[in-house]
Amino acid sequence: MKTIRIGILGYGNLGRGVELAIRQNEDMELVGVFTRRDPSTVQLADPSVPVYHVQELESMAGKIDVLILCGGSATDLPVQTPKYAKLFHVVDSFDTHASIPEHFARVDAAAKSGNKVAMISIGWDPGLFSLNRMMAGAILPQGQTYTFWGKGVSQGHSDAIRRIDGVLDGKQYTIPVEQALEAVRSGKNPELTTREKHRRECFVVAADGADQARIEKEIKEMPKYFSDYDTTVHFITQQELDKNHSGIPHGGQVIHTGKTGVQGEHTHVIEFSIKLDSNPEFTSSILVAYARAAYRMAQENLVGAKTIFDVAPAYLSPKSGEELRASLL
Amino acid sequence: MKTIRIGILGYGNLGRGVELAIRQNEDMELVGVFTRRDPSTVQLADPSVPVYHVQELESMAGKIDVLILCGGSATDLPVQTPKYAKLFHVVDSFDTHASIPEHFARVDAAAKSGNKVAMISIGWDPGLFSLNRMMAGAILPQGQTYTFWGKGVSQGHSDAIRRIDGVLDGKQYTIPVEQALEAVRSGKNPELTTREKHRRECFVVAADGADQARIEKEIKEMPKYFSDYDTTVHFITQQELDKNHSGIPHGGQVIHTGKTGVQGEHTHVIEFSIKLDSNPEFTSSILVAYARAAYRMAQENLVGAKTIFDVAPAYLSPKSGEELRASLL
Numbered sequence: 134m135k136t137i138r139i140g141i142l143g144y145g146n147l148g149r150g151v152e153l154a155i156r157q158n159e160d161m162e163l164v165g166v167f168t169r170r171d172p173s174t175v176q177l178a179d180p181s182v183p184v185y186h187v188q189e190l191e192s193m194a195g196k197i198d199v200l201i202l203c204g205g206s207a208t209d210l211p212v213q214t215p216k217y218a219k220l221f222h223v224v225d226s227f228d229t230h231a232s233i234p235e236h237f238a239r240v241d242a243a244a245k246s247g248n249k250v251a252m253i254s255i256g257w258d259p260g261l262f263s264l265n266r267m268m269a270g271a272i273l274p275q276g277q278t279y280t281f282w283g284k285g286v287s288q289g290h291s292d293a294i295r296r297i298d299g300v301l302d303g304k305q306y307t308i309p310v311e312q313a314l315e316a317v318r319s320g321k322n323p324e325l326t327t328r329e330k331h332r333r334e335c336f337v338v339a340a341d342g343a344d345q346a347r348i349e350k351e352i353k354e355m356p357k358y359f360s361d362y363d364t365t366v367h368f369i370t371q372q373e374l375d376k377n378h379s380g381i382p383h384g385g386q387v388i389h390t391g392k393t394g395v396q397g398e399h400t401h402v403i404e405f406s407i408k409l410d411s412n413p414e415f416t417s418s419i420l421v422a423y424a425r426a427a428y429r430m431a432q433e434n435l436v437g438a439k440t441i442f443d444v445a446p447a448y449l450s451p452k453s454g455e456e457l458r459a460s461l462l
Numbered sequence: 463m464k465t466i467r468i469g470i471l472g473y474g475n476l477g478r479g480v481e482l483a484i485r486q487n488e489d490m491e492l493v494g495v496f497t498r499r500d501p502s503t504v505q506l507a508d509p510s511v512p513v514y515h516v517q518e519l520e521s522m523a524g525k526i527d528v529l530i531l532c533g534g535s536a537t538d539l540p541v542q543t544p545k546y547a548k549l550f551h552v553v554d555s556f557d558t559h560a561s562i563p564e565h566f567a568r569v570d571a572a573a574k575s576g577n578k579v580a581m582i583s584i585g586w587d588p589g590l591f592s593l594n595r596m597m598a599g600a601i602l603p604q605g606q607t608y609t610f611w612g613k614g615v616s617q618g619h620s621d622a623i624r625r626i627d628g629v630l631d632g633k634q635y636t637i638p639v640e641q642a643l644e645a646v647r648s649g650k651n652p653e654l655t656t657r658e659k660h661r662r663e664c665f666v667v668a669a670d671g672a673d674q675a676r677i678e679k680e681i682k683e684m685p686k687y688f689s690d691y692d693t694t695v696h697f698i699t700q701q702e703l704d705k706n707h708s709g710i711p712h713g714g715q716v717i718h719t720g721k722t723g724v725q726g727e728h729t730h731v732i733e734f735s736i737k738l739d740s741n742p743e744f745t746s747s748i749l750v751a752y753a754r755a756a757y758r759m760a761q762e763n764l765v766g767a768k769t770i771f772d773v774a775p776a777y778l779s780p781k782s783g784e785e786l787r788a789s790l791l
Contacts, residue, residue: 153722157603178724234788254791261597263791264775265734268590270790271751271778273744274486318737393482393747395507399739401747405594406735408647410728415602418722418730422600442779442786446593447771449600457771459563461599462583462592 137428140197141166148203150417160451194220199424215239219247222427226256241438250427251438256416264441265387265405273391279317281309285383293358299343304378306334320390320400333364338371383412422449465491466757472532479746489780523549528753544568548576551756555585570767579756580767585745593770594716594734602720606651610638614712622687628672633707635663649719649729662693667700712741751778
């Protein structure tokens with residue numbers, strides 16, 4: 134079997150996760166990591182894998198099958214995905230939901246111009262959660278779908294806390310409200326406000342002498358980020374934060390309840406849930422499986438931008454259709 | 463939009479569920495129900511839908527887009543699916559796991575000879591559970607997948623009870639063992655025996671004067687069905703059985719736990735679970751969504767046998783790719 138040659142662009146948490154995930158897949162090899170930094174300063178988990186400056190990436194056309202884009206959605210991916218989709222099959226985790234249609238159109242045009250497959254918005258939300266929302270709604274159309282996130286670290290909310298005057302460090306957890314989960318699972322189709330669905334818990338390291346009451350008030354009243362939620366603030370030491378809150382766990386669930394029968398007398402609950410020790414490593418594992426799908430779809434002469442909705446699941450597995458039917462159906 | 467014209471072959475619990483599910487989908491119309499019985503004896507939920515004898519089915523080629531096969535896996539589907547896949551796009555719920563490869567081959571040849579799409583083994587297991595087993599394993603290959611069934615009624619086990627001398631009626635529930643679920647969710651990858659995974663609970667109506675101790679012993683010692691499980695037997699009246707155990711609920715979960723990181727230091731749990739008031743109505747709803755997929759794949763000139771692994775999820779939804787990306791991704 135020919136191995137799938139993978140390149141990684143960007144070596145933050147996600148790029149590092151992709152490097153580790155590739156090791157778990159025997160049909161793949163990592164050709165190199167590409168970075169905007171000085172390559173000599175980038176330390177991979179496997180030092181035998183070459184690190185290149187991003188400027189060398191275009192010259193690698195033909196040497197890489199699938200490029201996994203590990204940059205951010207705000208400024209990196211809107212430029213990088215269309216640019217590299219002309220040269221390689223690509224996978225990205227573009228997650229700015231409102232901009233997906235525009236991103237799709239630009240990437241689709243680029244990928245088609247280069248006869249490539251470009252998977253966009255791969256991950257768990259958008260990604261596996263979207264898939265479960267869509268499938269559950271198609272199967273039980275007289276129903277309602279709910280998405281809960283957490284318990285997990287929100288990078289954006291943690292950053293917002295750290296920007297407050299007098300805050301040295303901080304971490305924010307998004308947590309689904311247990312009563313809301315129970316009400317949804319019961320099939321009652323509750324109408325839930327933002328506050329009723331999730332709560333927020335913050336662990337904050339304040340500077341010596343900083344006014345903790347003022348910091349707590351600023352957090353709780355921060356528009357968009359916290360003001361619509363019940364928020365708890367704990368002040369702790371840097372040592373405690375490093376010891377107990379250095380991970381990047383996350384999770385969540387998509388719950389769909391629907392009715393069937395002559396008069397909707399039967400209720401069904403479909404629930405997809407994840408509980409992750411490492412959010413970036415899980416997302417990376419999804420990106421790698423969809424890199425395989427991109428490669429295999431290209432072998433069948435498919436081209437253009439694809440989302441998780443467009444990928445027949447069999448493409449994700451290294452097994453043949455025959456093996457899948459015999460062992461997993 | 464052109465509606466998708468559906469036919470139903472077989473009007474038991476599944477066929478009836480398909481009739482009800484079609485009503486929930488505006489892009490579909492039910493052309494007719496086909497039966498081996500005298501059509502005048504078959505009472506549909508909607509009396510305006512025609513009931514035909516199965517002999518008339520072949521003459522309906524061109525008037526039905528997708529035929530949903532609602533017969534049993536033991537004797538009906540091995541004959542019916544290849545036969546009708548030459549004339550119509552078809553969907554079946556063939557669930558004899560060990561015979562799927564053979565069934566696939568026969569249906570594939572038939573469907574290709576008629577330029578049709580044939581979806582086989584659609585439902586929740588095989589079906590949605592297979593999909594979740596496969597995808598979770600592809601995403602987290604260093605992991606283990608567990609399937610639990612229940613709490614729900616097993617028709618086969620209920621039938622086995624009813625065949626015992628002195629038993630007038632009976633119902634059997636398959637129930638996952640809570641400690642096993644907890645051990646799996648913890649990520650410990652336990653090795654579980656059959657007895658450790660599921661238990662069985664029976665509600666039995668005994669004939670007047672029948673030896674209940676003997677019946678209970680016969681149930682508990684029945685090879686394959688009960689002897690490998692911890693089984694509880696309750697003797698109740700026919701009235702109680704009819705009142706409290708007349709439904710066909712079911713459910714279950716697929717749980718995959720996998721490791722990532724430099725040395726597998728991070729554990730992730732992916733869980734897909736369902737809780738169904740009516741097993742046949744839920745299965746029927748899945749069949750109907752995959753009937754749409756069969757029709758739409760055929761519009762794109764795909765042919766042959768397909769399993770749930772081969773169907774790009776977008777085909778399940780009446781929404782366009784554009785709408786899906788804008789609203790559900």
